[in-house]
Amino acid sequence: MSTVDSDTVLVQRRGSVQVVTVNRPHRKNAIDGPTWGALHDALRGAEQDEGVRAVVLTGAGGDFCAGADLAAGRGGHPLTRMHRVNDVALALHELSKPVVAKVRGVAVGAGWNLALGCDLVVSSADARFSQIFAKRGLSLDFGGSWLLPRVVGLQQAKRLALLGEIIGAEEARELGLVTWVKPDDELDGFVDELADRLASGASVAISQSKAMLNAAGQQSFREALESEARAQSVNFATADAPAAFKAFTAKTEPEFTGEWLVD
Secondary structure (H helix, E strand, O other): OEEEOEEEEEEEEEOOEEEEEEOOHHHOOOEOHHHHHHHHHHHHHHHHOOOOOEEEEEEOOOOOEOOEOOOOOOOOOHHHHHHHHHHHHHHHHHOOOOEEEEEOOEEEOHHHHHHHOOOEEEEEOOOEEEOHHHHHOOOOOOOHHHHHHHHHOHHHHHHHHHHOOEEEHHHHHHOOOOOEEEOHHHHHHHHHHHHHHHHOOOHHHHHHHHHHHHHHHHOOHHHHHHHHHHHHHHHHOEOHHHHHHHHHHHOOOOOOOOOEOOO
């Protein structure tokens, strides 16, 4: 296990899966200024590393993330501090590789939105979630104002944001905010298998599908179709589409490399 800029963010490679762990368990993994910077570096590093094909984001100890550490020192202008937070949100949103959030314990405030910024969320059955900002005299951040209504609709987003209620894992799943809920003793194995499945997939095609889905709410149907056409043109120029067809006819499993076939 290695560190990125700080021992508060740990980075571990397991094959082609990169596991990023917020490591401040004494603060329920609440994130201070240096940790925001280290988390940004870890996400950007995963983007730039061609050997990384999937990412797991989690917290050390028994919690995912309690949001921003409001007790930490507050050097600099508030807008500068928020830009540091926003840089992490953008790095996560723009990461071209699939990201799985593995959630135990609390995921509150920016910590919950950190999980929502991932592509898939797997939660232990006893996890707890809250958009706690209103109870702290704050408004939504880390992309919550954009993410929540797109997932749950406007009224449920307002309920979660304005009341700051704590909800359990099953309710979060029913609202579409959690993809799977697993018993705690099954969580690690399930996430490992899921990440391996994502990492073994057609990385170029998966990356393009992720980008198109993220952009869907900002495009017309005509624009979405044109994006799909461009993406398929790219896919047909890689080794992955022919490999999938060959495996289909041979009734075997394809091996996806993403290799570019056009000279």
